[in-house]
Amino acid sequence: MSTLFEAQRAMRARREAALKRGVVAVLDIGSAKVACLVLQFAADRINAASDGRPSLTHGAFRVIGAATTRSRGVEFGEIAAMEETERAIRTAVTAAQKMAQTRVDHVIACMSGGEPRSYGLTGEIPIENGEVTQLDVGRVLAACDVPDYGDDREALHALPVNFAIDHRTGLSDPRGQVGGRLSVDMHLLTVDAAPVHNLLQCVRRCDLELAGLVAAPYASGISALVEDEQELGAACIDIGGGTTSLSIFVKRHMIYADSVAMGGHHITRDICQGLHMPMATAERVKTLHGGLMATGLDDRDLIEIPSALEEFESDRRQISRSDLIGVIRPRMEEILEEVRMRLDASGFEYLPSQRVVITGGSSQIPGMETLAQRVLGRQARIGKPLRVQGLPQAATGAPFSAAVGLALHASHPQDECWDFAIPADRMGSKRVRRALRWFRENW
Amino acid sequence: MLPVKVAKDPAPSRIGYRLQRLWLTPRFRWMCRRGVPLTIFAAAIWSVASHPAVQSWSTALYTDLRGQIAEHPELMITKVSVGGASPAVTTAINGALDLKVPVSSLDVSLPDLRHRIEALDAVKSADIRLVSGGVLDVRVTEREAAVVWRSGEGLQLLDEQGIRVASVSTRSTRADLPLLVGTGAGAHVDEALKLLRMAEPLQSRMRGLVRVGERRWDVILDRDQKIMLPEIGAEAALGRIMALHAAEDILNRDVVLVDMRDARRPILRLSDFAIDELRRLSATPEGEDA
Numbered sequence: 001m002s003t004l005f006e007a008q009r010a011m012r013a014r015r016e017a018a019l020k021r022g023v024v025a026v027l028d029i030g031s032a033k034v035a036c037l038v039l040q041f042a043a044d045r046i047n048a049a050s051d052g053r054p055s056l057t058h059g060a061f062r063v064i065g066a067a068t069t070r071s072r073g074v075e076f077g078e079i080a081a082m083e084e085t086e087r088a089i090r091t092a093v094t095a096a097q098k099m100a101q102t103r104v105d106h107v108i109a110c111m112s113g114g115e116p117r118s119y120g121l122t123g124e125i126p127i128e129n130g131e132v133t134q135l136d137v138g139r140v141l142a143a144c145d146v147p148d149y150g151d152d153r154e155a156l157h158a159l160p161v162n163f164a165i166d167h168r169t170g171l172s173d174p175r176g177q178v179g180g181r182l183s184v185d186m187h188l189l190t191v192d193a194a195p196v197h198n199l200l201q202c203v204r205r206c207d208l209e210l211a212g213l214v215a216a217p218y219a220s221g222i223s224a225l226v227e228d229e230q231e232l233g234a235a236c237i238d239i240g241g242g243t244t245s246l247s248i249f250v251k252r253h254m255i256y257a258d259s260v261a262m263g264g265h266h267i268t269r270d271i272c273q274g275l276h277m278p279m280a281t282a283e284r285v286k287t288l289h290g291g292l293m294a295t296g297l298d299d300r301d302l303i304e305i306p307s308a309l310e311e312f313e314s315d316r317r318q319i320s321r322s323d324l325i326g327v328i329r330p331r332m333e334e335i336l337e338e339v340r341m342r343l344d345a346s347g348f349e350y351l352p353s354q355r356v357v358i359t360g361g362s363s364q365i366p367g368m369e370t371l372a373q374r375v376l377g378r379q380a381r382i383g384k385p386l387r388v389q390g391l392p393q394a395a396t397g398a399p400f401s402a403a404v405g406l407a408l409h410a411s412h413p414q415d416e417c418w419d420f421a422i423p424a425d426r427m428g429s430k431r432v433r434r435a436l437r438w439f440r441e442n443w
Numbered sequence: 444m445l446p447v448k449v450a451k452d453p454a455p456s457r458i459g460y461r462l463q464r465l466w467l468t469p470r471f472r473w474m475c476r477r478g479v480p481l482t483i484f485a486a487a488i489w490s491v492a493s494h495p496a497v498q499s500w501s502t503a504l505y506t507d508l509r510g511q512i513a514e515h516p517e518l519m520i521t522k523v524s525v526g527g528a529s530p531a532v533t534t535a536i537n538g539a540l541d542l543k544v545p546v547s548s549l550d551v552s553l554p555d556l557r558h559r560i561e562a563l564d565a566v567k568s569a570d571i572r573l574v575s576g577g578v579l580d581v582r583v584t585e586r587e588a589a590v591v592w593r594s595g596e597g598l599q600l601l602d603e604q605g606i607r608v609a610s611v612s613t614r615s616t617r618a619d620l621p622l623l624v625g626t627g628a629g630a631h632v633d634e635a636l637k638l639l640r641m642a643e644p645l646q647s648r649m650r651g652l653v654r655v656g657e658r659r660w661d662v663i664l665d666r667d668q669k670i671m672l673p674e675i676g677a678e679a680a681l682g683r684i685m686a687l688h689a690a691e692d693i694l695n696r697d698v699v700l701v702d703m704r705d706a707r708r709p710i711l712r713l714s715d716f717a718i719d720e721l722r723r724l725s726a727t728p729e730g731e732d733a
Contacts, residue, residue: 069453087454094455094463103467207461 008155008418014211015410018106024211025065025096025104026406027089028219029199030112031074031242032264032361034085035395035403036092038065038100039410061411063390065100067092076261077113077216077243078195079202089206107208108410109199110402111156112216112243114191118256118346119147124183132165132174132182138420140184149190156196156215157189158417161253172251186417187255189215212410216240217247217257219405224359224383224398225249233351236383237339237372238402239362241265244335248348253414256346260338264362267331274327275319277305291325292332292367298322328365336375343376357383361399513547521545521577528583532565536581539563548573556581564607590632592623605632625654634677635660641681645694659704668694670701680706 018024019041028035039061069091073084097103123144127136141160149155163171165179174182196213203210221236233250245259267290271282289303301321348354356378358368363382372380384397385404395403455463465471491497512518521544525533539559542551553571560569560583570582588600588608600608600617607629611617621639628635635652638660642649645664653661660677662670672680680703688694693701693711700712713721 087452090457090460091454094460097463097467101467102469103464207464 008416011210011212012416012418014106014209015108015413018211021106023064023100023102023104023106024410025093025107025208026403026410027092027107027109027203028216028400028403028406029074029079029085029089029109029202030071030216030240030402031077032071032240033068033399034071034074034088034092035068035400036066036089036096036107037063037391037395037403037407038096038102038104039407040064040100040102041411061389061407063388063392063395063407064102065096065098066392066395067095067099068395069095071241075242077111077240077245077259079198082198082202082205085202086205089202093206093208105209106211107203108212108214108406109203109210110214110216110219110406111191111196111199112238112240112245112259112402113261114195116156116189116191116215116217116245116257116259117149117153118258119149119188119190120255121146121186121188122183123186124181127165127179127182130178132177132179134175134420136182137163137175137184140182141186141417141420144184144186144417146188149188152193153190154193154196155188156191156213157187157218157254159187159189159253159414160417161185161187161255162251170251187253189218189254189257191215212413214406214409215245215247215257216243216402217245217259218254219403219409220245220359220401221247221249221254221405222408223385223405224357224401227252229353229355229357232353232355233348234353234355234357235343235348237356237358237363238360239263239335239358240360240399240402241362244339244360244362246339246342248343248346248351250351256348258342258346260335260342262331262335262338263360266335267328267362270327270331271324275305275323281305285324286328286365289321289324290328290365291321292329292365292371294322294325294329298325329371332362332365332368332371333375336372340376354378356380359383359385359398359401363398509549513549516577518548519545519577520548520551520573520579523579523581525581525583528566528585532563532583532585535563535565536560536583540581542579545577551579565609567602588617588620589636590623591617591620592629592632594624594626594629599629601629601632603632603636605629621649622651623654624651625657627657628652628654637678638662638672638681641678641685644685644688648694664694668698668700671704673704673706676706683709 015024022041024039024041026037026039040063041061069088071085072088073079073081074088079085093104093107121144123140123142125136125140125143137160140163141158162169162185163174164183164185165171165174165177166181168179171177199213200210217236217238220238221230224236224238225234230249230252233248235246235248237244237246241264243259243261244263245257247254248256264286268279268282268286271277271286272279275282275285277285285303285305289301291298298321302318303321303324305317305319343349356372356376358372358380359382369380369382382398383401385401386408387396388404388407391404466475520542523537523540523542523544525536528536539562540556553573557569557571560566560571560581565585567584567586569584572580574580586602586606586608589603590601591611591614592599592601593614598611598614600611600620601623602608614622621635623629623632623635631654638652639649642662648664648666648668650663650665653663655661655671659674660672662672662681664670670681670684684694684701684703697714697717698711699714700710702710702712
C-alpha cells in the first residue's frame with residue numbers, strides 16, 4: 001500500500017506548502033463550465049493540529065478571485081481535447097488571477113468523470129501497548145486488504161470512516177483509547193487512471209501545480225449538505241452538464257460515490273433533435289423556459305423559436321411550453337432512474353435518515369424537487385453551496401457547489417489514509433532497496 | 444445565408460498567460476516598478492557625478508558662492524576687543540588669535556579661537572562672542588599668581604592649583620608672594636598655601652617653604668631657623684608648633700631647628716651659644732647668681 005499513495009502524499013505536501021504561502025486556487029473542470037476560485041488563507045487562523053499538520057477551521061479563508069468560463073473539450077467529466085481544455089483553464093485562471101491581483105501556483109482540482117468506484121475495506125490489528133497511538137492508526141490502515149481494482153485505476157480517496165475497538169464501534173478518533181483490538185472501515189474510491197493523468201498533464205501545461213485531487217461528488221456533498229444531513233445520512237446528487245454524480249454521506253464521512261454518464265447536455269441534445277433547433281438555441285430555450293411538471297397553463301404558453309434560416313423574418317416557429325417539458329422530462333426521469341438504481345445498489349435505504357439533496361447546474365430546472373421525490377421516493381431538496389466569505393453573488397448558485405466544496409475541502413481536509421505514518425517495517429525494505437539502487441547507478 | 448462570423452477566442456495565448464503570471468509575481472512587479480527605475484536613476488546620477496569636469500565645476504561653483512556670501516559686510520569681523528586682561532596678556536592673546544582683520548566670520552571658528560586663547564598659561568578661561576558692528580569680543584579671566592616657585596628652571600609664578608602663570612626674572616618683582624623652593628613643590632601648591640595660612644603669625648619672619656626630597660616640607664624663617672615637617676600630617680605638626688609658639692614663644696628663642704618629623708618626639712636644636720649657656724647654668728650650683 002505504501003507505493004500506492006506516493007502521488008497523493010506528494011500532493012498533500014504541496015497542499016501544505018500552498019497553505020503556508022496563503023494562496024491556492026481551486027479548479028472545477030466540468031463538462032459545462034470551468035470555474036476557478038482563488039482562496040486566500042488568513043495566516044493567523046491556521047491552527048497547527050496535534051500532529052503538526054496545519055489545518056484550518058471552516059471560514060478561515062476568503063475568496064479573492066472567481067471566474068467562470070464555458071468548458072470546451074471536456075466530455076462526461078473527462079478531458080477529450082487537451083488543447084481546448086487547456087485554453088479554457090487558462091481563461092478561467094487568468095480572469096481569477098486578474099480579479100485577485102495575485103499569482104497562484106497551486107491548484108486543487110476535482111475529478112467528475114472516470115467512473116468512480118467505491119470499495120469498503122476493513123483492517124484489524126491487535127493493539128500493542130493497550131492504548132491506541134498514532135502509529136497504531138497507521139498500522140491498522142496499512143493492514144486493510146486492498147482489493148485488486150486493476151492497474152488502470154487510481155485511488156482518489158481512502159477515507160477511514162469508522163474505527164472500532166473490541167466491538168465498540170462508531171469511533172471517529174480512537175487515539176488514546178484503551179482496548180485489545182483495533183479495526184477500521186475504510187472507504188476507497190478509485191477512478192480510471194487515464195483521465196486522471198490527462199488532468200494532471202493539462203494542469204501541468206498551464207504552469208500550475210496540482211496540490212490535490214478530489215472527487216466531484218465528494219466536493220459537492222461537502223458544500224451542499226448541511227451538517228445534520230452529513231451526520232445522519234444523506235445523498236447528494238450533483239447533476240452537471242455531462243455527468244451526474246452522487247455521493248452518500250453518513251457520520252460526516254463519504255461512504256459511497258458513483259456517477260451516471262448523463263446530464264444537462266443530453267437534455268439540450270434531446271431538445272435540439274426533438275424540436276429541430278440549433279444547439280445554442282436549444283440551450284437557451286432550456287434555461288429560459290425549461291420545466292419538468294406540465295400544467296394546463298403550459299399548453300397556452302407559446303415559445304417563439306428563431307428559425308435556423310434567420311433571414312426570413314416571417315419564418316418563425318412557435319412551440320408550446322408543454323412540448324418542451326415533454327422532451328425534457330423523460331430524459332430527466334431517465335437520469336433519476338439511473339441514480340435510483342445506484343442508490344439502491346449502495347444500500348442507501350439502511351441509513352437512519354434518507355434525505356436527498358440535488359445540486360449542480362441542471363438542478364435549477366423548475367419542478368426538479370417534485371420529480372425527484374416522485375422518482376426516488378424520498379424527500380428531496382435543491383442544495384445550494386455553503387456560503388463562504390468573499391464569493392461573488394454570481395457564484396453562489398447550485399452550479400458552484402463542487403467549486404465551493406473544493407474550497408472547503410482545501411481549508412479543512414478530512415484525514416485520509418496517506419496522512420498517517422506508515423509502519424517502519426513496511427517502509428524499511430523499500431527504502432534500503434532504493435538506496436542500493438541509487439548507489440549502483442552512481443558508482 | 445448565415446454570415447460567417449469567426450468568434451474570437453477568449454482564451455489568452457500561452458505567452459500572454461505566462462506574461463500575466465509573471466506580472467502578477469510580487470517580486471517581479473516590485474523590480475519593474477521600483478527596482479529598475481531606481482537603478483537607472485542612481486546610475487545616471489553616479490555617471491554624471493563621477494565626471495571630472497562636473498566635479499571641478501561643482502567645486503568652483505561652491506567656493507564661488509561661499510565667497511560671495513562670506514564677503515557680505517554684515518559677516519565681516521573688523522575689530523578685536525580684549526577685555527579683562529593686563530596689557531602683556533592682551534598682547535599675548537592678540538598674538539595667539541593671529542587674526543588679520545577684516546576677516547569673514549564664516550572663515551573663523553570661535554571654539555578653535557577659544558581653545559587657542561585658553562592654551563595660554565596666563566589665561567584661566569576665555570569667553571568669545573561676536574557682537575554687532577563686526578566686533579569680536581574676547582573676555583578673559585587671568586590666572587592669579589599665588590606663589591613664586593624657585594626650581595632648576597628659574598623663578599616661576601604659580602596659581603593656587605599649581606598651574607604656571609608666568610616666569611619672572613627676580614624674586615623682588617613679586618616680593619608680595621610667598622616663595623616655594625625645591626623640585627616637586629609646584630605639584631603641592633595647595634598644601635603649601637594651607638601651611639602658609641597656618642603660619643600667619645610668623646609672616647613677618649617667613650622666608651619660604653622648601654620641598655625636601657619631593658616628599659615633605661621645611662619651613663624656613665629668618666635667623667636661619669628651620670621647622671622640619673613630616674611627610675604625613677604636616678598641618679597637624681605645624682599646628683602644634685604654632686600652639687607651642689603662642690604659649691612658650693619658642694621660635695623667638697635661640698632655636699636653630701625644630702624637628703617635627705617624628706610626631707611622638709619633637710626635637711629642638713639650640714644654637715651653640717645657647718647650649719654652652721645651658722651647660723653653664725646647669726653647672727652653677729643652686730641659689731648662686733649667674
